[in-house]
Amino acid sequence: MSEDVVADDRREASSAWLAERIQEPSATGISATVARLVRSGDLAPLTRLPTVRALATRLGVSPATVSTAWTALRKQRVVDGGGRRGIWVREGLSVPRPARYENISHLWPGRTLNLSRAVPDPALLPDIGTALAHVSDDPELHSYEVVAISEPLREAAAATWPFPTENWLAVNGGYEGIQLLLATSVVHGDHVAVEDPATPRLLDIIDQLGARVIPVATDAAGPVPASLAAAMRRQPAAFVYEPRSSSRLAATLTPERRDELATILSTGNPLIVEDDGLGELSDAPYHGLAGLLPHSTVLVRTYSKSHSPDLRLAVMGGGAAPLERARIYRQFGAGWTSRIVQNALAWMLLDPGCQEQVRTARRVYAERRQCLVRLLEERGVPVANESGLAVWVPVLNEREALLVLASHGIAVAGAAESWTRQGPAAVRVATGQPIPNVETVADALALASTAT
Numbered sequence: 001m002s003e004d005v006v007a008d009d010r011r012e013a014s015s016a017w018l019a020e021r022i023q024e025p026s027a028t029g030i031s032a033t034v035a036r037l038v039r040s041g042d043l044a045p046l047t048r049l050p051t052v053r054a055l056a057t058r059l060g061v062s063p064a065t066v067s068t069a070w071t072a073l074r075k076q077r078v079v080d081g082g083g084r085r086g087i088w089v090r091e092g093l094s095v096p097r098p099a100r101y102e103n104i105s106h107l108w109p110g111r112t113l114n115l116s117r118a119v120p121d122p123a124l125l126p127d128i129g130t131a132l133a134h135v136s137d138d139p140e141l142h143s144y145e146v147v148a149i150s151e152p153l154r155e156a157a158a159a160t161w162p163f164p165t166e167n168w169l170a171v172n173g174g175y176e177g178i179q180l181l182l183a184t185s186v187v188h189g190d191h192v193a194v195e196d197p198a199t200p201r202l203l204d205i206i207d208q209l210g211a212r213v214i215p216v217a218t219d220a221a222g223p224v225p226a227s228l229a230a231a232m233r234r235q236p237a238a239f240v241y242e243p244r245s246s247s248r249l250a251a252t253l254t255p256e257r258r259d260e261l262a263t264i265l266s267t268g269n270p271l272i273v274e275d276d277g278l279g280e281l282s283d284a285p286y287h288g289l290a291g292l293l294p295h296s297t298v299l300v301r302t303y304s305k306s307h308s309p310d311l312r313l314a315v316m317g318g319g320a321a322p323l324e325r326a327r328i329y330r331q332f333g334a335g336w337t338s339r340i341v342q343n344a345l346a347w348m349l350l351d352p353g354c355q356e357q358v359r360t361a362r363r364v365y366a367e368r369r370q371c372l373v374r375l376l377e378e379r380g381v382p383v384a385n386e387s388g389l390a391v392w393v394p395v396l397n398e399r400e401a402l403l404v405l406a407s408h409g410i411a412v413a414g415a416a417e418s419w420t421r422q423g424p425a426a427v428r429v430a431t432g433q434p435i436p437n438v439e440t441v442a443d444a445l446a447l448a449s450t451a452t
Helices: 015-021 027-040 052-059 063-075 128-132 151-160 174-183 200-208 225-232 255-265 320-332 339-350 352-378 398-407 438-449
Strands: 079-081 087-089 167-171 191-196 212-219 238-241 271-276 297-302 314-318 390-394 426-430
Touching (some): 015 027, 027 063, 052 063, 063 079, 128 339, 151 167, 151 314, 151 339, 167 320, 174 200, 174 238, 174 271, 174 314, 174 320, 191 225, 212 225, 212 238, 225 255, 339 352, 352 438, 390 438, 398 438, 426 438
Parallel strands (some): 191 238, 238 271, 271 297
Antiparallel strands (some): 079 087, 167 314, 297 314, 390 426
16 A cells, blocks of 8 residues: 555555545445555555545535445445444455354364354255255156246145245245345345344344344244334334244244234235244244235244255245246246256155154154253252253343353353343343253353353
8 A cells, every 4th residue: 555545653544545545425426435444455444534524625515425425334244334434445355244243263272162153964864865865757757948946846835834925936945045034025125023032043034135224123922013113103015933942932923823923914915924944843833924914924943953954955835926026036046956866855754764854853852952951950040941952041141151061161152142132131042053061061051151
């Protein structure tokens, strides 16, 4: 970077230097130029950028134009700061990334007991090799014909789908499906109603789209009607929730609650996305909204936890219009999901042996979860999780609880990244895989829950 950029002992880009390099003095032009200068190394990490007013004066634009550019660059994780602190170039890679979801487990010591991710036990997954041996006779294999879903998978999914569906789409995992639905129904600045707490990855997707989250309070029976009614007054473009075995609170929508929510949602026309992330491993019934609001509801069912994470496969079924928008938008990238993995899953869904393996896994996961819940209750820590691959443990101070557990060589997930506004402190403990020395872990959790 040129020496005239440096104004003091800390690098600082002068307004004159930066203005000379901005050919298009719009918010988009300013943000694009700064991003390009960062990528090229002309603006080094930690370089302080001009104030909004100084750059606006040099460019002959309003301060709001520069402020909009800085906001866009912050969302892209190119710059940081704001207000009296000023704006500076971030350290590290300046690319959009899921900041809440980012996993730092690769930085932990090798002997850390990682209970931060609610993942399945490989020993409980069906044999994918046998399934793959049954897919080679598909006449459509090797075709470049773009299909929303293979016929074998459509038929197999329909056999267990909880409602008649207008349209189908197979995608590379549940979050790709949710991202496609939101990207084609939500525009920058729109509101999206989300059950609170939500999955960090969902909140990252909404942030990346430039939409604004409206939190909807949740209890054991699902989203709270009064909270959803308040959210609907802001005319959200979409409403995203988990209809059963929610990954944070294990909430499951009841028929009575479903009817109340459907009445509220019918006052507008938001896209309704039902995230069934546990899929066939859920031991809770589905009482979703598709039966009452079929044209605007899409159920996203993931098979990663029940059949194999390396299938990278989810099926979406529901309203014709939102799924068709997602299918068309997908042509920019993947286009379609491998028929090999689609048909392998189709075979597993219909095979009696695989069905029994999934039922066995569901039972074993419930036993593991109930074991930890029982041990915590014996130690005076009340836990209400009724399903799922993790337990949500209330604590007095989340940061201190995480530090106590880390001192015992145990890593868990904090609750803070799941709340869209400040909520009760908690940690999330994975129970899908066997927990070694589970009584010792329960002792540490009980101790951590009281840390202040």
